[in-house]
Structures are given as C-alpha cells and as structure tokens.
Amino acid sequence: MHERNLRAVLKVIPKDCYDNPTWKGMLWIAWDFAIYAAIVAGLVLIDSPWLILLWILGGLSISGLFILGHDAAHKALFKSKRLNRVMAQLTFLPSLHIHEGWVFGHNRLHHGHTVREQMDFVWHPTSPAQYAELSGLRKLVHRIYWSPVGAGLYYMFDVWWKKMMIFKAPPKQAAAHRIEKAVVLTYLLAFSGALAYGGWYRYGTGLGALWMWTKVFLIPFVIWNYSIGITVYLNHISRDINWWKRSEWNRFGGQMEGTTVIRLPWILNLFYHNIFLHIAHHVDTRIPFYGLPKATAAINEAYADVVIDKKLSLVDYLKTTWTCKLFDFERGQWVGYGETPAPVATEAASAEAPAVAEAPAEEAPAPAAEAPAAEAPPAAVQAASEAALPLEAAPAAS
Secondary structure: OOOOOHHHHHHOOOHHHHOOOHHHHHHHHHHHHHHHHHHHHHHHHOOOOHHHHHHHHHHHHHHHHHHHHHHHHOOOOOOOHHHHHHHHHHHHHHHOOOHHHHHHHHHHHHOOOOOEOOOOOOOOOOOHHHHHOOOHHHHHHHHHHOOOOOHHHHHHHHHHHHHHHOOOOOHHHHHHHHHHHHHHHHHHHHHHHHHHHHHHHHHOOHHHHHHHHHHHHHHHHHHHHHHHHHHHHHHHOOOOOOOEOOOOOOHHHHHHOOOOEEEOOHHHHHHHOOOOEHHHHHHOOOOOHHHHHHHHHHHHHHOOOOOOEEEOOHHHHHHHHHHOOEEEOOOOEEEOOOOOOOOOOOHHHHHHOOOOOOOOHHHOOOOOOOOOOOOOOHHHHHHHHHHOOOHHHOOOOO
C-alpha cells in the first residue's frame, strides 16, 4: 500500500519518463506544422463537400499544435527554458493563445489548485445556492455551457476571450502579456489579410474574400474551441470526481482524484498527444507528452484504487453532461437543476472516513494549468496567483 501523498506518487514514476531530447520535440513540432499547413492548403483550394472533413481535421491539427505548446509552456518539451518559451509562443499562434496569459491561468492557478473551490476556475461548478441567485439570462447561459453542446462556447467566451484576450494581467506579467498579445494580434491580422486577398483574387468579389477567411480560419477555429473545451471538460468533470471545499483541499486529492485517464482511439491520439493521460500530467507537469504512457502505467499499478481509467465514450459523456450540472460543496455531490441534495453524512460516518495525507508543499510537483475558469471570485483568483507554487522549479522526481 503506497502512501496517499504526491511525494510517494512521484517515487513510482520511472526516471526515463522525463527524458526530453531537443531533436524529438522539434521533430514533433515540425510534423504538426506540416499537417496544419497541408490542411490549410486544402481549405484554400477546395470548394466541395470534402471541406467538412478538412474543417474537422483543421480543428484537430490546431489542437495538436496547442498541446505541444502546452507542453513547452510547462517547460517539459525541451531542457532549454528559452526554447520552450519560443516554441510555446509559436505553436500557440494558430489557436490565438497568449503564452504569458496561459502560464498564469493554467500553470499557476489551475495546476496549483486543481478542483479546489474558488481557486481552480477551469470548469468551476456553480453551487445550487449560487445558481438560484443568477438572473434568468445567466441561468440560460449556464444551462447551455453545461449541456452536451456547450463546451466549445464555454471555452471560446469564458476562457479564450475573457481570460486570454481581454484579461488584465497582474503587474509582474503585464508587460510580457502586452507584447505577446500584440504578436498574436499581428499574426491574426496578417493571416486574415492574406486570406482575404487570396479570396478576392480567386473569387473576384468581397463575398469571396469573406468566404475564404471563413472556410480557412473561422470554422476550424470554432471547431478547435469545441475540441479543447470538451477535452478540458472530460479531464476534470466526471460523476466520479468531487470538487473540494477550499479549506479541505489537499494536493493528492486535487492531482490524483481530480482528473482522469481516458483511452482514445490511436488515430485521435495522433492529434491529442496523450493529453487524456491526465493524471500523470497533473502529478508532474515536467513529463513530456511521450513519457506519459509509461508514467501512467506506473501510477495505475501503484494506485489502482484511486485512478479513474476508462475508454472514451459518447454515452459516458452524455451521462456526465446530464448529471453534472451544479455541485453542492457542503455535501460533496453533483446535483441537477431541480434536484434536492442528499442529507449531509452523519458525524459518525464522517469519522470513519480514512484521512488523506497531504504532501508537504515544497515536495509537490510544479503546478501548471489547463484553462482559465468560469466565474471565480476576483479576490480568490488574486489570492491563488500569489499563493500558487512555481512547480516547474521543483526538483526532478526520482
């Protein structure tokens, strides 16, 4: 029986899971950019029903590049901090993500406080009491976001737009955030301008220019938002995952019990780069994506009674979106919109529950993050930003 703290979990991960030679990271980036370029070329040249397939592949290829950037932003893809930063900025461009904003929201807040009330704002659930106080419009928005078709809208508006594009960075990150935002906007304008010119040249009309921009950029970008929105949802929302009250949270519970292992068909994993082997990633963000399968196997063997491991399933996703609407933090359970929570457990029953040992903060692996979250109170977010540990600086696991 292994101890229930992150220090013990780190000890079971093989050392070679951390190997990240420069050539391997650069090869994967070159491969993903080649796929993306080929899809963009096809979208430019084709006007037929094949566009539907190319739009889906376009969204998936943006996902692949983003996940490589996600690894680099965690300083996992290369040994060089500078190379990680440059490659993260480059691979984030097709998804219009700002590296500095992502590091602040994802690495510091989400990974530092995974599934913690008022701290982790990625798919942070609303309590029944909070929902009751929402306006009619906000209730409608909530119902859409937490429906089977809402993940992309949630990510596009509540994460990318609010927490990335119009986000006001803290003073320490403000200058870098402004510069990187300018780079992303320059890329967007240049790409859009080139597509508009190409559309005008090919079709000879303003509508043709708009169509070129829509079919090559806009539709794949929307599909990408659904791709990442559903990914983050599946990583952290499940009928088997309970969120923690802020005062009761611990690192083992957040990183080991607050996420999942989901097995994808191999063809999808070509784009998703093992991001659904999410427990090992949360245990130690310094593991590059190609080291996650071995790390996952080691963690599964040692903590089989803790790990949530299942196959990707549309039925399971639909059941989750049907069940996980609101979360009662007092009772530790998901409830529906009109559902009455079960009574709080008795003190006797609570006393029988085994205590969970929390790893000392200095021994916890570097927290990272996954997407800025819905409506975390500003004061709580600021407190989280000040308290989150820079896990990337943690010593390598042995």
